[in-house]
Amino acid sequence: MSNLSDIKRRLSTVKQTRQITGAMQTVSVAKMRKAEEINCRSVAYLTLITDIMRGINVCDCDFIVPPADGMDVMLVLSSDRGLCGGFDNGNFSAAEKAIDDNTIVMPIGQTAVNYFKGAKNADLRFGQIVSAADGAKAITDYLIKLYGKSVKSISIAYSVVNKTIISPTVERLLPIDDISGENAVETLFEPSPRQVLEALVPLYLSGKIYGAITANYAAEQSARHQAMTAATESADALILQLSSEYNRERQAAVTGQIVEIVGATAALSRKGEGGEKRF
Numbered sequence: 044m045s046n047l048s049d050i051k052r053r054l055s056t057v058k059q060t061r062q063i064t065g066a067m068q069t070v071s072v073a074k075m076r077k078a079e080e081i082n083c084r085s086v087a088y089l090t091l092i093t094d095i096m097r098g099i100n101v102c103d104c105d106f107i108v109p110p111a112d113g114m115d116v117m118l119v120l121s122s123d124r125g126l127c128g129g130f131d132n133g134n135f136s137a138a139e140k141a142i143d144d145n146t147i148v149m150p151i152g153q154t155a156v157n158y159f160k161g162a163k164n165a166d167l168r169f170g171q172i173v174s175a176a177d178g179a180k181a182i183t184d185y186l187i188k189l190y191g192k193s194v195k196s197i198s199i200a201y202s203v204v205n206k207t208i209i210s211p212t213v214e215r216l217l218p219i220d221d222i223s224g225e226n227a228v229e230t231l232f233e234p235s236p237r238q239v240l241e242a243l244v245p246l247y248l249s250g251k252i253y254g255a256i257t258a259n260y261a262a263e264q265s266a267r268h269q270a271m272t273a274a275t276e277s278a279d280a281l282i283l284q285l286s287s288e289y290n291r292e293r294q295a296a297v298t299g300q301i302v303e304i305v306g307a308t309a310a311l312s313r314k315g316e317g318g319e320k321r322f
Contacts, residue, residue, distance in 0.1 A: 047292050054285040061278035067126065068271035075264035079204075082261045085254040092247055096219070096240070113195030114147050116186060117213075118252070119159065120201040120259040121152035123171075128273075130202065130266035131155070133211035134259070138200035141213045147194075151178070151256070175260070179253035187245050190217055197248070201255040202262035207269065209262045216251050219244070 119138045121131045131154045142148060149166045150159045156170035168185075172178025186197055197217040202209050233239075 050289045057278055057281050064271050064274040068275050071268040071271055075268050078261035078264045082257040085257045089250050089254050092250055110191045110195040113193050115145055115196045116147045116194050117142050118199040119150045119155045121155035122263045123153040127263055127267040128270040134200050137211040137213050175253050175256040179249045182252055183245055183249040199255050201259040203258045204262040204265045209266055216248055
């Protein structure tokens with residue numbers, strides 16, 4: 044009977060967990076779709092501003108030619124909450140392959156803060172951001188002042204999602220790579236390409252950081268949806284297993300009780316027959 048009670052208690056616990064994971068799975072679908080819509084809008088903006096910058100060719104600008112001295116900055120994005128499987132570990136692994144003793148690590152997200160807070164040259168000032176737009180602007184304003192002085196390059200580690208495939212990536216933001224591609228359109232700039240570039244780069248950097256944040260958030264929601272789907276399916280399988288085990292144990296207990304009743308009845312019957320013979 045104790046075994047039946049244990050199975051029943053465990054079955055009840057798994058069913059409650061299944062309700063939670065099922066609800067989170069449903070919620071994650073809505074959040075994932077909303078995040079993907081926001082990310083699509085940011086991609087359109089970045090495509091436009093990148094096309095404008097391809098028309099600029101100022102090879103002696105610090106934004107294109109890397110400064111000789113300074114530290115490298117690595118922005119590392121992560122989630123603020125768990126229940127998204129090994130999503131954050133992909134970003135951390137990609138970032139760690141690209142950092143060295145000359146790199147300032149700037150984690151963005153509570154999980155990244157907890158992971159890198161003991162690292163050398165860790166800068167936690169932007170660990171918590173209220174919104175993607177405000178956070179991107181604040182980070183850009185801070186880094187633009189340091190670039191070319193104490194900072195010589197800026198990179199970012201984040202994840203992108205394509206359907207259900209999540210890919211961690213590290214992208215260099217400054218200095219700008221391949222600013223004048225083959226598809227560059229000849230454009231007339233006023234007052235000068237260099238001045239336009241210097242005014243445009245903060246918008247470009249802010250847009251790239253914002254785009255990375257929205258892309259990473261979309262990937263996070265996709266990872267959370269996958270994790271909750273897997274957890275729900277595992278709970279369903281465990282419920283089926285425990286239900287079958289419970290039914291077997293209950294049937295065995297009922298069979299045992301029937302055997303005891305039949306045995307007791309037979310014993311009483313034999314005792315009654317023996318008593319009549321003695322009299």
